[in-house]
Amino acid sequence: MSDNANSEKKTYHKKATGIALNTVKKHSKDHELKLYGSCFCPFVQRVWISLEVKSLNYQYIEVDPYKKPEQLMRINPRGLIPALQHGNDWGCYESSVLMEYLEDLNQGAPLLPTNAKDRAYCRLWSDHINRNILPHFYGLLQAQEIDQQVKHAQQLTDGIQKIVEAADQSGPFFFGPHISFVDIQFAPWIIRLKRVLIPYRGWPEPEAGSRWASWVKAIEENEGVKATTSTDELYMDSYERYAENRPDTSQVANAVNEGRGLP
């Protein structure tokens, strides 16, 4: 491939756009609670939405996770975002663990129900998202052969159908009228179905009038989701490397190509 053709390739963005950029600016001042993230990253967006929905005060720090800056490595030796720092001498990582941490602070709107059985139910369906939905999102996006795309599209459809059946029937969110833990676990990929999988893989729009359609609409219209979402172009550009399955795109892409669990 000529240098020219290469230079036309899109890559990940390094700065949020649209409403998310306003949110970044609003949270640029030094604060003891710091979120290290990247504008395109769905795992970061989970924690970011949680902070917004809880109306917590925090500082957002944009980092390039492929360059592994020192400040990120100090918190997460695996070099993955999101990472949270709270105070001078404490940091942690892993999006689901960070969502639980914010919940344990008992500040702002709770995202898990109070009843132990209901909490277990929410954790069970969060596990389903990580285990049975996300790997097929990436599998479908990275697959270059039609038969592999068909296989992952079917598995992704099955994973979504199961969680829709497990959701509160009146909704519109998973556990009823308000956004909560399971919605936020899934929301970043729900918005990327539209912005990435529809254009790159012809993923279908939700069927009008379905429970899935009302859930997607509620997610799209939620203030915390909107506040952390950039303009469509940012996602199209940032995911081109996944859609073309370029070598060494990321640890997630490598894991999917090697048939391993997500990092």
Ligand SMILES: N[C@@H](CCC(=O)N[C@@H](CS)C(=O)NCC(=O)O)C(=O)O
């Ligand atoms: N299991 C991790 C996954 C985080 C993750 O894969 N983040 C990506 C960005 S979306 C990253 O940091 N990639 C850096 C790399 O691939 O080296 C979580 O839930 O936080």
